[in-house]
Amino acid sequence: MDARGAAGSGGSGGRGIAFCLLVLVSLFVASEALPALAGGEEGARKISLDLKSLPAWAKDLLKLTPMAPEPTTSAPSAKFPLVLAANRTRRPDVLDNFRMYGGGWNITNKHYWVSVAFTGAAGFVLSALWFVSFGLVLGVHLCCRRGMGTKEGGSFCARRICLALLMLFTCAAATGCILLSVGQNEFHEEVLDTLKFVVNQSDFTIQILRNVTDFLSSAKTINVAEVYLPPEIWNEIDKLNGELNGAASILSEKTNESSEKIRAVIDDLRCILIVVASLMLLLAILGFLLSVWGHKHAIYVFIMSGWLLVAVTFILYGFFVILNNAAADTCTAMDEWVRYPQAETALSNILPCVDEQTTKHTLYQSKEVVRLLVNMVNIAVFAIANSNAAFQNVFNFYNQSGQPMPSLCSPYDSQLNDRQCEPQEVSITDAPVVWQNYTCEVSVSGLCISSGRITPDIYFHLSEAVNASYALYHYTPLLLSLQDCRFVRETFDTITTNYCPNLEHDLRMVSVGLALISIGVLLCLILWIFYANRPQREEVFAPLSEVKFAPNSNISVRIDVSS
Structure with a gap:
């Protein structure tokens, strides 16, 4: 603040x-x-x-x-020390040989940020493992051209199971796309509402400073019964007004600059998530249809695209897990700071209250x-x-x-x-x-x-x-x-009560959506290869030209499977 x-x-x-x-x-x-x-x-x-x-x-x-x-x-x-969000922030610290971090919420401590970043490590590790392992498997498969279909015996049952799983995973990926779309939209609106509230609070503070300076300026000309302010006092009021106006100008400038940057980041993040949700939904549906129809060459284009997009989705998942934990830590820290005004905390150094x-x-x-x-x-x-x-x-x-x-x-x-x-x-x-x-x-x-x-x-x-x-x-x-800091405490209390629960819920929805998309499309890619390479000679129906009749015998039908 x-x-x-x-x-x-x-x-x-x-x-x-x-x-x-x-x-x-x-x-x-x-x-x-x-x-x-x-x-x-x-x-x-x-x-x-x-x-x-x-x-x-x-x-x-x-x-x-x-x-x-x-x-x-x-x-x-006497102020007593208080570690903010102590329970939430107990995480492994990579910089301290993976010992548990115990410093609580503190945005000025690099160990805190490293411990928060560690919460998203699963997404980054999965992205790297997926990118390398699936790339190697896909390369070996393309080089060796080895079919991934089942043998002729029992192939009918295997294909039906494969088709059912493919439909299930496609639905899971589509559900993840829907959750991601809804979550990112609500998250975008909630962040803008929170930002608007904070900017309004800042504008309110600026207006207070400006009102005080206006009244001080008018005090220079006040005379009741011909008593005026001495000239030397005028200079002091001018000096004080300059300081208050300077504080108001700096606050206004920093508020506008910060709000514009946050809006730009949120808008860019929204565009990225919309593109990912759209591409993944399109990829899942078209990939399912092409794999069922058996278009091998077209399906490999989708497999290559899906391979890269799944890696990106895992990275986004890790990023939003970090963002979710950082937001939850901050909300918890603000709530504890409001409830314990006499405590000496990390926020006390950022907001040095009189x-x-x-x-x-x-x-x-x-x-x-x-x-x-x-x-x-x-x-x-x-x-x-x-x-x-x-x-x-x-x-x-x-x-x-x-x-x-x-x-x-x-x-x-x-x-x-x-x-x-x-x-x-x-x-x-x-x-x-x-x-x-x-x-x-x-x-x-x-x-x-x-x-x-x-x-x-x-x-x-x-x-x-x-x-x-x-x-x-x-x-x-x-x-x-x-x-x-009563004004700041009231602002924090409003944020933690009215905005934090919705922000955390929206972030969880985005994370769940990304997880469903990643896992669903990942499994779909494997099944696409398997289902697209199924044996085509086991079709139930054959062309009419392939039907032959044996001479001088009862009419019989033979399906030629040599072609």
């Missing part, structure tokens, strides 16, 4: 996302109280807020309570930023939008009126625990829509000429601030799921 690596490269894993959150902290809580709030005619006049002249509720908000102490986390539990303590720290920071950002927005809501005439000595008004505007609901309390919104509060997701109803129409001078609590300009800046908090609230848990 390259998604994990790409996400990790955005600011060195957990530290990168933590730094992103710290940047936003510096944006919104650079000081203990905001020095100014925007307002007034055309938004050009600035207002300085005097904390002493505000009521208690406004003072509490403007204080922006400092960040709560981070909860102490228990020491991370430890639990780091992800908890990052999540804590994101929650604190969301809480402080909501506090900052509520300053503008209470101190500007809902300000009354009693504070005319503090604020410049833009003729706001109407029902008080609901404040923004913080999803977390002061201890960063989840909290429910109060009836007079509006959630982060609904705030932009609800606040639009409190927006007034403004004159050229920037004053409200209709009922409303905020001008369109203030509404725009408040919405931007809410969107930034929504980005952290919504996307930080998803980024954390990439850090601690």
Whole structure:
């Protein structure tokens, strides 16, 4: 899963996302109280807020309570070593003098691949033995021209048995061709479905990274009450966005490249299997008919073709046995890795997940930023939008009126625990829509000429601030799921549950089909030679010209067998 690596490269894993959150902290809580709030005619006049002249509720908000102490986390539990798919992968290792391999599933270990390749050795050995032995027998037979038929005595029974066996083996070969055709079609579709799922998961990860960078970019221009991000922080955000965009681009490029290669290999493999199934089915049927009709010269052409095709089919059988075992090993390994998240496995080196303590720290920071950002927005809501005439000595008004505007609901309390919104509060997701109803129409001078609590300009800046908090609230848990590999584990769990059983079943069907074709056509080749070379002088019927009558005697019929 390259998604994990790409996400990790955005600011060195957990530290990168933590730094992103710290940047936003510096944006919104650079000081203990905001020095100014925007307002007034055309938004050009600035207002300085005097904390002493505000009521208690406004003072509490403007204080922006400092960040709560981070909860102490228990020491991370010690990881224990776990050999993935240990039982499945115990196979002879050719590189280790045929000792049993005990390293489990590990695609970085050459001994694992050698042990898997050994499972297909039977197909390769049978292919070599068949090619050499049948080639020698066929060569000797063609050179010596020795008939392989039965003697005249008992030939009728022998031919009938031979014909019955030939029909049986031809049917077996045809059945294998059908299984191969059905299996390869289902295997092709299942692989493409699995690939599509993985690509969709990768695209989902890329979209998360892009959304985060978009919200970070918009954070550079956010101003609530004329407070902007300092230029030096802009440079840091640009740098972080560059890293996240680079990670997303690399992930997108690698995903597209890998998916295209896999599709090409699967399509080529499908073509090979279709050609083999078609040729073998045609060979079995025509060979059966030609052997029954006794066309010796034509049948030898089919025998030569079958000799080569059977060798190829044995090789394909060995290859698919390897593929079947490798797929089953991988599915078992993924399932065990999902079930034992604290284990140190071969997948842990390929997918270096961030430890639990780091992800908890990052999540804590994101929650604190969301809480402080909501506090900052509520300053503008209470101190500007809902300000009354009693504070005319503090604020410049833009003729706001109407029902008080609901404040923004913080999803977390002061201890960063989840909290429910109060009836007079509006959630982060609904705030932009609800606040639009409190927006007034403004004159050229920037004053409200209709009922409303905020001008369109203030509404725009408040919405931007809410969107930034929504980005952290919504996307930080998803980024954390990439850090601690929860996202990858969920992906693996879906693959092992929904895709692996079908893939293994389809691979077994292809292997069984290839085995039936190989054995069926192999036995057919032997019987073709025997049946095509049966004695032709033992036909039941003879031409009418061969019938002769004895003179001056009773009519009798004699079948001339000398011809």
